[in-house]
Amino acid sequence: xxxxxxxxxxxxxxxxYRVLFLRGIGVTVALTIIGYLGGIVxxxxxxxxxxxxxxxxxxxxxxxxxxxxxxxxxxxxLLIHSAIIPGIFGHSLGPIVSGxxxxxxxxxxxxxxxxxxxxxxxxxGQTEAARSLGMTKQIAMKSIILPQAFRRMVPPLGNxxxxxxxDSSLVTVIAVNDILYAGKVVAGAAQRFWEPYLMAAILYxxxxxxxxxxxxxxxxxxxNSYVPTKRKNLFSSRRS
Numbered sequence: 581x582x583x584x585x586x587x588x589x590x591x592x593x594x595x596x597y598r599v600l601f602l603r604g605i606g607v608t609v610a611l612t613i614i615g616y617l618g619g620i621v622x623x624x625x626x627x628x629x630x631x632x633x634x635x636x637x638x639x640x641x642x643x644x645x646x647x648x649x650x651x652x653x654x655x656x657x658l659l660i661h662s663a664i665i666p667g668i669f670g671h672s673l674g675p676i677v678s679g680x681x682x683x684x685x686x687x688x689x690x691x692x693x694x695x696x697x698x699x700x701x702x703x704x705g706q707t708e709a710a711r712s713l714g715m716t717k718q719i720a721m722k723s724i725i726l727p728q729a730f731r732r733m734v735p736p737l738g739n740x741x742x743x744x745x746x747d748s749s750l751v752t753v754i755a756v757n758d759i760l761y762a763g764k765v766v767a768g769a770a771q772r773f774w775e776p777y778l779m780a781a782i783l784y785x786x787x788x789x790x791x792x793x794x795x796x797x798x799x800x801x802x803x804n805s806y807v808p809t810k811r812k813n814l815f816s817s818r819r820s
């Protein structure tokens with residue numbers, strides 16, 4: 581069948597490149613973890629900044645989110661690798677550093693919106709009650725608001741993690757040796773495209789499947805640990 585022109589003997593060649601694919605898995609996972617954790621930390625500050633009533637804090641955070649959500653990640657990667665980092669340091673810091681920086685900055689914009697929405701979803705009465713007990717605004721946010729808001733942030737933050745792992749394949753354009761880069765190398769060496777790119781797709785599918793299972797486990801743990809009995813029943817009925 582010409583449409584599905586797969587040569588099964590090609591899998592032997594892919595096996596010979598297994599070290600390249602394994603290195604690609606390691607790089608993809610490492611970039612995803614760095615981008616995600618860095619994005620959560622930076623996104624927390626930006627999300628809080630978007631809740632600030634001070635315009636000199638609010639507007640830079642707002643424009644940051646608008647820029648990184650309104651432009652393609654591919655353009656951001658090329659801009660950071662080819663212009664921003666060489667402009668700041670005088671030379672390139674390597675494709676992996678550029679890719680990691682781009683993923684952190686991009687993920688922070690999306691996480692900031694998730695965090696902002698999560699905090700705003702908590703009733704104002706919670707803050708007022710905490711303040712009436714003598715808590716400062718910062719302690720009320722840290723001890724009362726954020727723990728409740730985080731529970732509601734878990735599903736969208738999980739989706740962001742899976743999306744970031746798939747989007748990390750774009751760093752291939754600056755020659756980061758991730759999974760897709762391994763597929764491109766094999767495709768170029770064998771002048772075949774079905775098998776190497778299908779292998780790359782299978783590897784991404786396996787990684788996102790594992791992440792999906794971990795996220796579901798975390799969601800259940802948070803639901804069982806913190807949600808009151810009536811809310812537990814409501815959540816379980818929605819899933820069934």
